[in-house]
Amino acid sequence: MSNDYKNYSRKELLEALDSIDRDRFPERYQMLVEELRRPERNSSEIKEKERIAEKRERSECKGIFILLVSSFFYLWSIWVAYKQQFYLGRHKGRLITFEDNPEIFVAMVVLTICIATYLLYLGIKVLTSATKST
Structure with missing residues (x-):
């Protein structure tokens, strides 16, 4: 079973990272870490959009x-x-x-x-x- 973490928001990725069992699923854990480290995930524009979405929620x-x-x-x-x-x-x-x-x-x-x-x-x-x- 393959997870496509590209469609996840930064918040969802962080939640998944917190809840994943690192020992049982090391590949998934590594995929999450790599996805969070991608440069486009860390742009200030994306962070601002997520902050606005959270405020709206x-x-x-x-x-x-x-x-x-x-x-x-x-x-x-x-x-x-x-x-x-x-x-x-x-x-x-x-x-x-x-x-x-x-x-x-x-x-x-x-x-x-x-x-x-x-x-x-x-x-x-x-x-x-x-x-x-x-």
Whole structure:
């Protein structure tokens, strides 16, 4: 079985080099080392492209995480509105219901929806900026 390491990115080559069993596969190990030593693999242009790709990947992960948090706030606000009650405070918190205090209850639900909407905006902004930086 022959591996063609020419199609691997520098990052993938380094990961393969870290995970390969040098004693069991000395030929493959040597092929990896030789591929990493090739002059075109070490040009600053390629390293810059890989750095940008890695930065874009991290931005996409951040955007997805923000969207997940936003989804949590939307779902939580829907649940609170359905149950018409929530606790304000961590331990032995005050129970706020729509019947007892409708103004505060509605304000808290609206605040939660505003937070979710802002997080949705941030998540979309991060994702679109990650795709524009290609």
